[in-house]
Amino acid sequence: MGQVLSSNLSYKQIDDRDVFMLIGTVREGIKYGLFQNIADKSPFSTTEWSNFLHLSERTFQRYKKDRRTFDPLHSEKILEITLVYNKGVEVFGDKANFDAWLSAKNVALGGIKPKELLDSTFGIGLLKDELTRIEHGVLA
Template identity: 80%
Template sequence: MGEALKIDNSLTYKLIDDKDVFMLISTVREGIKYSLFQSIADVIPFNLTEWSNFLHLSERTFQRYKKEKRTFDPLHSEKILEITLIYNKGIDVFGDPANFDAWLNAKNVALGGVKPKELLDSTFGIGLLRDELTRIEHGVLA
C-alpha cells in the first residue's frame, strides 16, 4: 500500500484504521495538520479539486492552509480520516489500488447509478460506500 507515513507523531498512514477508535478521536479533536493531509493526499489519488469538493473547502483555502501550515478543524479532520478509512478498506476489499480506483470512478447501479467517488462529500455517502464495500467483501452483490 506504500510506505508508512508519519502522522501527528503517533499515527502512520498504514495505521489509519478503525481498530484504535480513541486514536482517531484524539486526532480529530486536535485537528489534522496540513502536512498530514498532504501525506494522505500523496497516497490517495484524488486531486485538489476533488478534495476541495469532498471537504466543502475552496481550492484557495487549501492553498492558504498549505502556505500557513494550518491545522484543519475537527469537522474537516474527521472527513479526511473517514475518506482515508474508506480508501484503505476499498484497497483491502479489491486487493489492489488500481482495481479500487476503477470501481470508485465507474457508475454503480447498486449506488443509484452514480460513481462511488461522488458520494465522498457527505458522511451519509461515506457510510453507504462502507456498507457496499462490506457487501462486496462478503460476496453479496446487488
C-alpha cells in the same frame, strides 16, 4: 488513555481498531503535512479533496501555504475518507482496481461514481456498506 499525537499517525496505521486515537486526532486536528501524506497516496485531486471537505480551492491553497491544521470537522472527514479508502483497497486487493471502481458509474449506487459520495458522512456510510457487501460476495 495516553496523549495522542497526530504527527505520529501514519497513513498505514489509520484504521478503526483504535477509536480513541482517531478521536484524539480529530480533536487535535490534522496538520497539513499529514494530510499531504494521505492525499499523495490517494487517487484524489486537490479539487476533489476541496469538494469532499466543502472548502473552496482558494481556502484549501491557504491551508497548504500556511501549513495550517484542519479543524475537527475537516479532520474527521479526512480520516473517514482515509478509512473507507483503506477498506476499499483491502476488499479489492489492489489499489488500481479500487481506484477504477471509485471512478466508474455504479448501478448499485444509483448510477453515480462512488467517489462522488465522499462529500458527506451518509455517502461514506453507503460506500462502507457497499464494500462490506462486495467483501462478503453479496452483490445487489
